[in-house]
Amino acid sequence: MKAVLSKTVGGPETLVLEELPDPVAGPGQVVLAVKACGVNYPDVLIIEDKYQFKPERPFAPGGEVSGLVTSVGEGVTTLKVGQRVLASTGWGGMAEQVALDANRCTPIPDNMPFDEAAAFILTYGTSYYALKDRGRLKADETLLVLGAAGGVGLAAVELGKAAGARVIAACSSQEKVDLAIKHGADAGVVYPRGPFDKDGQKALAELIKGACGPNGWDVAYDAVGGDYSEATIRAAGWGGRFLVIGFPSGIPKIPLNLTLLKSCDIVGVFWGASVARDPKGHVQNVRELMDLYAAGKIKPYVSERFPLAKAGDAIAHLASRKAMGKVVVVNE
Numbered sequence: 001m002k003a004v005l006s007k008t009v010g011g012p013e014t015l016v017l018e019e020l021p022d023p024v025a026g027p028g029q030v031v032l033a034v035k036a037c038g039v040n041y042p043d044v045l046i047i048e049d050k051y052q053f054k055p056e057r058p059f060a061p062g063g064e065v066s067g068l069v070t071s072v073g074e075g076v077t078t079l080k081v082g083q084r085v086l087a088s089t090g091w092g093g094m095a096e097q098v099a100l101d102a103n104r105c106t107p108i109p110d111n112m113p114f115d116e117a118a119a120f121i122l123t124y125g126t127s128y129y130a131l132k133d134r135g136r137l138k139a140d141e142t143l144l145v146l147g148a149a150g151g152v153g154l155a156a157v158e159l160g161k162a163a164g165a166r167v168i169a170a171c172s173s174q175e176k177v178d179l180a181i182k183h184g185a186d187a188g189v190v191y192p193r194g195p196f197d198k199d200g201q202k203a204l205a206e207l208i209k210g211a212c213g214p215n216g217w218d219v220a221y222d223a224v225g226g227d228y229s230e231a232t233i234r235a236a237g238w239g240g241r242f243l244v245i246g247f248p249s250g251i252p253k254i255p256l257n258l259t260l261l262k263s264c265d266i267v268g269v270f271w272g273a274s275v276a277r278d279p280k281g282h283v284q285n286v287r288e289l290m291d292l293y294a295a296g297k298i299k300p301y302v303s304e305r306f307p308l309a310k311a312g313d314a315i316a317h318l319a320s321r322k323a324m325g326k327v328v329v330v331n332e
Helices: 041-046 121-134 151-162 174-182 198-212 227-234 257-262 271-277 279-294 308-319
Strands: 002-005 016-019 029-039 064-072 084-088 097-101 105-107 142-146 166-171 187-190 217-222 236-244 265-268 302-307 326-330
Touching: 002 308, 016 308, 029 121, 029 308, 041 308, 064 097, 084 121, 121 151, 121 217, 121 236, 121 271, 121 279, 142 151, 142 198, 142 227, 151 166, 151 174, 151 217, 166 174, 166 198, 174 187, 187 198, 198 227, 217 227, 227 236, 227 257, 236 257, 271 279, 302 308, 308 326
Parallel strands: 142 166, 142 217, 166 187, 217 236, 236 265, 302 326
Antiparallel strands: 002 016, 029 064, 029 097, 029 326, 064 084, 084 105
16 A cells, blocks of 8 residues: 655655555454545654654654555454445554554445545544643534634634534634635734734734624634734633634743633643543534534535645645645545
């Protein structure tokens, strides 16, 4: 089989396409013929050794896939050959085949395209865990989503609307705000490019307050980080919950007096670890997400598709922060 491999630490240009032996399903495992692999920000970090997990090289990036079960290992009774599934892999997905634990797979309906399935579990899984379990988002609350046109951002927008919240999309361009509004956001705000000095952060906070209203936000979903985080917390409503999702603009340093003045929470969101620590909760969340998909309340927006041989270009495009929605690598 062919696989895109990280053999040295570096950016997308260091990835190489090579031939590897076909994987074999061990006990409790299945082998998938990968039809599509979602591209996510952790793929940018993991090949640079900047992610929470550092797999032994060589490895293929790619943390979520969809495909067909081609073989099952000893003890597997929940899946069968020929079944259509999506799966969370952590890494290894940018390949023609992958072996993984059967419990990482979720059957998908026949009417769910493989590209949408490969763009589903990491973004909606992260955002649902964030909003439901960590942010305790309620109907009629105000949800602010930073980076609202990205994969996890659009998922948060859709899930916020499904929960009955008022959703404010914050993005770096009007085109991105318009996309988020098309996917359900009630209003949007275009934030300027950072970095910001203190006056710039206060001006950004006023911009966000203007979009959210005089009472500020109840839940903020921060998939951007950097200087945007402090400005966002300055716009918090009383008792707000600030969700820490990711740091493409850098890891922020927050003056904790802001949390005191707002009586607000800063809440970490580590979806991958939560899946391992609470597998029953994860299964329930996935079940609820599939119900929302079946009801037409959520639908992955796949903006671009790259062939496996161009997987490095797909990761580079995502790293440029120009991508909107989800980028997917497909095996024809």
